[in-house]
Amino acid sequence: NAGVTQTPKFQVLKTGQSMTLQCAQDMNHEYMSWYRQDPGMGLRLIHYSVGAGITDQGEVPNGYNVSRSTTEDFPLRLLSAAPSQTSVYFCASSTRLAGVWNEQFFGPGTRLTVL
Amino acid sequence: DAKTTQPNSMESNEEEPVHLPCNHSTISGTDYIHWYRQLPSQGPEYVIHGLTSNVNNRMASLAIAEDRKSSTLILHRATLRDAAVYYCILRGTNAGNNRKLIWGLGTSLAVNP
Numbered sequence: 001n002a003g004v005t006q007t008p009k010f011q012v013l014k015t016g017q018s019m020t021l022q023c024a025q026d027m028n029h030e031y032m033s034w035y036r037q038d039p040g041m042g043l044r045l046i047h048y049s050v051g052a053g054i055t056d057q058g059e060v061p062n063g064y065n066v067s068r069s070t071t072e073d074f075p076l077r078l079l080s081a082a083p084s085q086t087s088v089y090f091c092a093s094s095t096r097l098a099g100v101w102n103e104q105f106f107g108p109g110t111r112l113t114v115l
Numbered sequence: 116d117a118k119t120t121q122p123n124s125m126e127s128n129e130e131e132p133v134h135l136p137c138n139h140s141t142i143s144g145t146d147y148i149h150w151y152r153q154l155p156s157q158g159p160e161y162v163i164h165g166l167t168s169n170v171n172n173r174m175a176s177l178a179i180a181e182d183r184k185s186s187t188l189i190l191h192r193a194t195l196r197d198a199a200v201y202y203c204i205l206r207g208t209n210a211g212n213n214r215k216l217i218w219g220l221g222t223s224l225a226v227n228p
Contacts, residue, residue, distance in 0.1 A: 035218075042202065042218035043159070058215055090158050100147065101206060104216070106158030 001026050006091050006107035013081040013114045021076040021110050023091030031094045031101055032074040033058070034066065036087040037109075043090065049074055081114045088112070119203045124223045127193045135188040135222055137203030142183050147206045150177065150188050152199040153221070159202065162188065198226045 007022045025032065033048035035058075045058030049068040063085060065077040074093075078085060088111050092104040120138040127133040139148065149164040163170055163177045165186075170177040176189040190197055202221040 040220075042220050044218070045215055048215065059217075092158075103149070103161035103164065104151075104159075106160065109158050 003027065004091055004093055004105050004107035006089075006110050008110060009108065010111050011113070013078075013112065015082060015114060017081050019078050019081065021078075021089055021091075021112070023074045023076065023107060024072050025074075025091075025093040025105070026072065027093060027095070027105065028071060029093035029095045029105070030071070031096065031104075032068065033092050033104070034064070034074070034076045035090045035092065036060065036085075037090060038087050046076065046089075078112075083114045086112060086114045118217065119205060119219055121201070121203055121219060121222045123220065124225070126225045126227065127190075128227050129195060130192050133190040133193045133197070133224065133226075135190075135201050135203075135224065136185065137187070138185045139203070139205055140184045142205055143207065144183075145207055148177065148179060148183075148186050149204045149206050149216075150175070151202045151204065152197075153202070154196075154199045162201070164206075193224075193226045195226050195228060198224055200224070 004025045030051045034046040035043040037043050044060050046064050047066040049055045052068050052071050055066050055068055068074050088109045090109050091107040094102050094104040147164050147166050150162040151159040152162050153159040163172055163175050165177045178187045200221040200223050204216050
C-alpha cells in the first residue's frame with residue numbers, strides 16, 4: 001500500500017491564482033480530511049469527508065473547496081490564492097471500527113507559498 | 116470540544132524513559148485519548164490511543180488516570196529519533212464530536228545524546 005499520497009510536494013502561486021492540491025489513499029478509508037499547519041502552530045482542520053459524496057467544513061474553511069466523488073480521492077481547491085494561505089497542507093485518512101474512528105494516516109504534506 | 120493542555124517543551128537524555136503529560140479535565144465519558152507525533156518536516160504519525168485502561172504498543176505506553184482527567188505518554192527508552200512534537204488529542208464517538216479533531220500546540224521533545 002502507498003498509504004496517503006499528496007501532490008505536489010511544493011508549489012508557488014501568485015495572489016489570485018487558483019489550484020488544486022491532490023490527495024489519494026489506497027486503504028479504502030471512509031474518512032478523509034485536510035489540515036493546514038502554519039509555522040510553530042498545530043494543525044487546523046479545513047474540510048473533512050466521512051464518505052464519497054459527503055463533505056463538511058472544519059475550523060478554517062474559507063477560501064477552500066473540496067469534493068469527494070470517490071473513496072480514494074479528496075482534492076482541495078484554492079479558489080483565489082492569498083498570501084494568508086501560505087502554509088503546509090496535510091491530508092489524512094482513517095477508518096472506523098465498531099462506530100469508532102481509528103488512527104489517522106497522514107500524507108507527507110504540500111508546502112504552498114503564495115506571493 | 117474538549118481541550119487538552121500540554122507543556123510546551125521537554126528534554127530527555129538518550130536511552131532514558133520519558134513521561135509526557137497531558138491534562139484533559141473536561142473529557143467526556145466517551146472521548147478517546149489519542150497521541151500523535153510529528154517529526155521535523157513530516158506529517159504527524161499515530162502513536163497510541165486509549166479510553167480507560169492503560170495501553171501498550173511497540174512505540175509507547177499510555178497511562179490514563181483513574182478519573183481520566185489526565186494521561187501520560189511513556190517512551191520507555193528515548194532515542195534521537197524520538198525528538199518530535201507530541202500531540203495529545205481527544206476524539207469522541209458521537210457523530211457530532213468524532214469528526215473534528217482539535218490539535219493544540221503539543222509538546223516539543225528534545226533528546227540529548
